[in-house]
Amino acid sequence: MPEQQQYIVVERDEPIAVVTINRPDKLNALNWGLVAELADQLEALDRDDAIRCIVLTGAGNKAFAAGADIAEMSNATPVQMATGSFQSWDRIRRIATPIIAAVGGYALGGGNELAMHADMIVASENAQFGQPEILIGVMPGAGGTQRLARTLGKFRAMEICLTARRVSAQEALDWGLVNRVVPEGQHVEEAKRLAQEVAKQAPVAVRFIKEAVLAAYETPLQDGLAYEKRLFALLFATEDQKEGMRAFLAKEKPTFQGR
Ligand code: DAK
16 A cells, blocks of 8 residues: 655555655645655665665656745745755765666756656656756756766756756766666656666665765765775675575575675
8 A cells, every 4th residue: 555645655565665756736846845755755765674675756747856846945045945955855865775766757956856866767758857947046956066067077067057958868868867768657667677676686785885886976086995895895794695605606596685
């Protein structure tokens, strides 16, 4: 049975879960309550050992999310912008379980930034990515300038943020912003398939890999290499390392326990 809060629907299908932003009449615009609820639900799934990978999507076929809620934001004070809502985004950034964004339709502004908080992105053919904040007199505020620059390079990031140009699914694939493009409407199924692939791997190694790849964004190469080396060595403390290597040598399929 899907679990429904005000804005977020969680459907568990162990070992994966599908989290749906459910505000389709407003193109899943991200108000503060919604982002806090999303962070709560993702954290609950992150604590749950039975869930190994999360698919994040938007309800309806028009949008993953068309950005932060402009109606709510229009009269916000700098203090409001700088406090509560940033904490929710930060909580989403710290989720250790891999997240796959399944994007159909618009992923704009905070919607694109939310997709970029995920670890892989599956796009429907009708997906459109962009940072249109410049059109309403502001700029990306949830990581858009930084993650686009690191993912696509300076010049494409500049064009997207300075001109509000939308990027099609195919372009996003060519540019390395998404992992794959599927026929319209098939993005959630494909993301679930990919999530099952991740979910069957050794759980501790999965979490360490996410941690290590994300560290590449934040550390100089030498420090990142040292960090990876330590995480790699630490995996030799797991039963799953013993089981994985035993099964390989015995020409059997491993059974991973997540310890
Ligand atoms: N906010 C509020 N409502 C929105 C919305 C949004 N971002 N996007 C769409 N809606 C609402 C529309 O107002 C409309 O509501 P009703 O009039 O029916 O009540 C309904 O959704 C359907 O939208 P449209 O009628 O406009 O639909 P169209 O197909 O004609 O156009 C569109 C679709 C996506 C091109 C258009 O809706 C649009 O341009 N939307 C705004 C896109 C945008 O500018 N997004 C960026 C917003 S700024 C931060 C965290 C995050 C952020 C900032 C700071 N911190 C942690 C502090 C992020 C900022 C942003 O995302």
